[in-house]
Amino acid sequence: MPDTKISELVRMWVDGWVVSRGGSDPIAEPWGWTIDVGQSGHVARHVLPEPSEGDVRKIAAATSAPGTWLKLFAEDQAVLPWVGPGWRCGLPGFLMTCRLGPERPEVPAGYTLTAWSRGGVSRVLVRTRAGHFAARGQIALAGGHVVVDQVETAAEHRRRGLGGLVMRSLRGSAYEAGARTGVLVGTPEGRALYSSLGWTVRSPMASLCYEPSDARPVS
Template identity: 40%
Template sequence: MHIQVDSDSESARYVLTGPHTGRARELASHTAASNFWIKWPATRDEAQPTMPDGWRLVEPQFLMSARLARAAPTLPYGYSLTMDDEGSALEAKVMTDSGALAASGRLGLTALAVPDQIVTQVAHQRRGLGKAIMGALSNAALDRGRSEGILLASGQGRHLYEALGWRVLSPFWAAVHHA
């Protein structure tokens, strides 16, 4: 599956649904865009894949799922949360009272709710902002008839999601191209 992302850290990605390291290498050999990602499920026991020049393997990723539950997102003093509806996707942002972006996240709406790019800026971490973003996105998904969620988590994100009731289905390899 090809997904256009268009963020500063990720232009687009391929997500493969099976342990197809050979297919990941083939896609990588035909992709020259900077900040392009390829992600695919694979067990930790599999040999570390080799990728073409310009590609780098990154920290482990984890496919996770959850049955969504209604949340009451709370924010510390000095922060506010907004939600922008983009049709098939939603974007949640936590802003400071001075207008600085503190945290954000997106929610893709397919048959499942797909949280993506949940990021808390370093200066605002450890204040519950990621939990507030996930709560707001879960509520939005439930409001739109989705009760199940799926996401790809980084190693750091995995801890947040597990604390919110998400469970790991499979580890994922991830590779990024730097032109």
């Protein structure tokens, strides 16, 4: 895993992400992959594991559809000058990996945990005894690895170990399903949690969205 190329890790992430989100099959490009997502604010995404200025400029210049995203595995400040007006920078991300093993975490007092799988995606839901939402997360199995996605803890339930509970539960389920490697792209906030659980940062990721001023809704 430490010697795996970033391009290979990104492809692993892409393969699991499309299963998790129901995206189209990735279309191979000379510079990476294009994925149709099909949402109003996320029509499609272009994923470049090793972005070059020339490729990014060409893609940006050819983009006319609002809601088109660029996922560039580089620092924000390095790639932002390569796109023109109409592009905004989203939250930075961090490509992270870990080795999987058997895990059976305990559920904290006052909470319940429900887990289920469907369509290649396994989900974990944590609620209070009264049934209120507390935390969630999901994984998508793709070959010998899983992609962790959409991990979330409600604001009023943070710092109670629920994020760790979700992550350990998902990793345990992945291991039982035969996966041995975990891949994710985390936010700056999530990076601290994942690092504490043994995940290693492999690359930064910049997220750029085409959102020209004339395409934004009038408030």
